[in-house]
Amino acid sequence: MSSITGKTKICGIIGDPIEHTMSPAMHNAAFEALGLDYIYLPFRVRREELKGAINGIRALNIAGLNVTIPHKSDVIPLLDKLDPLAEGMGAVNTIVSEDGKLIGYNTDAPGFLQALRAKGIEPEGKKVVILGAGGAAKGISFILAEAGASLVILNRTLSRAVALAAQIAKSYGRSAKAMILNEENLKQALPGADVLVNTTSVGMVPDMNETPVPAGLLQPDLTVFDIVYNPRETRLLREAKAASARTIDGLDMLVWQGARAFEKWTGREAPFEVMKQAAVKELADER
Numbered sequence: 311m312s313s314i315t316g317k318t319k320i321c322g323i324i325g326d327p328i329e330h331t332m333s334p335a336m337h338n339a340a341f342e343a344l345g346l347d348y349i350y351l352p353f354r355v356r357r358e359e360l361k362g363a364i365n366g367i368r369a370l371n372i373a374g375l376n377v378t379i380p381h382k383s384d385v386i387p388l389l390d391k392l393d394p395l396a397e398g399m400g401a402v403n404t405i406v407s408e409d410g411k412l413i414g415y416n417t418d419a420p421g422f423l424q425a426l427r428a429k430g431i432e433p434e435g436k437k438v439v440i441l442g443a444g445g446a447a448k449g450i451s452f453i454l455a456e457a458g459a460s461l462v463i464l465n466r467t468l469s470r471a472v473a474l475a476a477q478i479a480k481s482y483g484r485s486a487k488a489m490i491l492n493e494e495n496l497k498q499a500l501p502g503a504d505v506l507v508n509t510t511s512v513g514m515v516p517d518m519n520e521t522p523v524p525a526g527l528l529q530p531d532l533t534v535f536d537i538v539y540n541p542r543e544t545r546l547l548r549e550a551k552a553a554s555a556r557t558i559d560g561l562d563m564l565v566w567q568g569a570r571a572f573e574k575w576t577g578r579e580a581p582f583e584v585m586k587q588a589a590v591k592e593l594a595d596e597r
Contacts, residue, residue, distance in 0.1 A: 317347055318348065318349055319347060319349075319373040319575075320348070320349055320350075320351065320370070320372045320373060321337060321349070321350045321351075321375065321575055322334075322350055322352060322372065322376070323351075323352050323375060323376040323377070323378060324353045324354075324360075324375055324377055324381060325354070325355065325377065325378035325379055325380070326354055326355060326357065326380060326381075328352045328353065328354045328355075328378070329354075332588075332589045332593065333350065333376055333568060334350050334352055335589065335591070335592040336565065336568050336585040336588045336589050337585070339588035340580055340581050340584055340588075343584045344576075344581060348373070348576065355381065357380055357381070360381055361388060364385065364388040367405065367412065368407075368410070368412070371407070372407060373406075373407055373575055374404065374405055374407060374571070374574065376403055376404055376405075376571055377403050377405060378403065382402055382445060383400055383401055383445075385402050385405070386400070386401075386414060388412075389405065389412045390411040390412050391411060391412075391413045391414070392413070392414045392415075393416065395415070395416050395420075395453070396414050396415050396416040399445075399452060400448075401416055401445050401448070401449065402414035402415065402416055403415070403416050403417055403571075404416065404571040404574060406574050406575060415571075415574060417567040417568075417571050417574075418446065418449050418567050419449035419452060419453040420566075420570050421563050421564070421566035421567025421568070421569070421570055422449070422450050422453065422535075422537070422566075423453050423454075423457065424566040424570070425535070425558060425566050426505070426558065428566075431504075431505065431533055433454050433458060433505075435459075435460075436460070436505055437459070437462070437502055437504050438454055438459045438460065438461055438462070438503070438507060439461075439462045439464065439496075439503045439505070439506045439507070440462065440464070440507045440509060441464055441465075441506070441507065441508045441522050442464075442508070442509035442510040443463055443467070443470040443471045443474045444470075444509065447465075447474065447509040448474055448477070450509060451463065451474055451478055451486065452477075452478065452481065455481070455486070456482060459505075460484075460486075461475075461478065461486040461487070462486070462487045462489065463487065463489070464488075464489045464491040464495055464496065464499060465488075465490070465491050466490065468488065468489070471489065471490075474486070474488070475487065475488040487499075491522070493524055493527075496524070497527060500523075500527050500532070503532060504533065505532070505533045505535060506523070506532055506533070506535070506550075508535070508536045508537065508538065508544075508546055509537055510522055511538065512538075512546075513536065513541075513545050514540060514541075514544075518541055518545065519545060520545065521544070521545040521549065523546060523549075525549040525552070525553065528549055528550045528553040528555050529555065530554035531555075532550070532553075532556070533555065533556040533557075534546060534547060534550035534555050534556070534557050534558070535557075535558040535563075536557075536558075536559060536560055538559075539559060539560030539561040539563075539564050539593070540560075540593060542559050542560075542561055542593060543559060544559075547559060561586070561589055561593070562586075564589060565586045565589055569582050569585060572585075
């Protein structure tokens with residue numbers, strides 16, 4: 311985009327904090343690559359300002375927004391319509407303005423699935439061990455269950471894992487095993503697993519020397535997907551690689567979820583590699 315005009319469409323992201331988001335770099339690079347008259351901006355929105363911000367989308371005719379912490383659930387009652395996946399998850403990360411109506415989507419879970427399939431892994435019939443039972447784990451569990459995977463959910467608080475397993479059973483008619491996240495249960499859950507997914511923040515900056523799984527439990531026939539993207543190679547992924555396991559880092563999920571949002575706003579296929587390189591550069595510049 312060479313200049314901003316009266317025809318330029320605005321997209322953006324709302325959250326608090328917002329300073330470290332990589333979304334503006336990814337999306338503006340994509341708009342420029344396709345020659346689209348769009349611009350993407352970050353907006354810091356405090357919890358108590360959320361309703362005013364959503365009204366502002368309508369008043370300013372903003373084309374679309376991403377939604378990040380802490381607004382993914384609180385934004386739902388302020389929207390006109392929800393995509394079924396976002397409704398089931400109880401979380402929205404993408405808003406599209408269509409004919410004056412605000413429609414909420416969740417592209418996090420499809421972004422995860424796209425990243426998995428891009429590495430040649432089809433979830434159907436696979437045993438997947440998921441670490442964590444928070445918002446990210448919920449979306450990932452839902453989309454994996456829908457795709458036909460068998461799930462084991464481990465979380466430090468057992469009641470949250472049990473609740474998530476019950477939701478999966480209710481929504482998809484598939485039983486999921488719930489366990490406390492500790493070394494003893496990991497020893498029980500990981501044998502025979504095809505994929506291990508870390509949805510916790512363990513290993514994220516600044517705690518880069520932490521890992522949720524002892525290195526000795528990682529095997530060559532396992533695919534390890536860590537949704538943490540800063541650092542890009544967590545200790546978990548580093549040790550998985552050393553064990554000859556296949557690894558997928560969180561940057562792929564971040565870029566794929568952004569690509570899905572981009573396509574909803576523009577109706578154009580997202581330039582994934584352009585977005586990924588912009589994200590890689592942004593991460594490098596932060597260091």
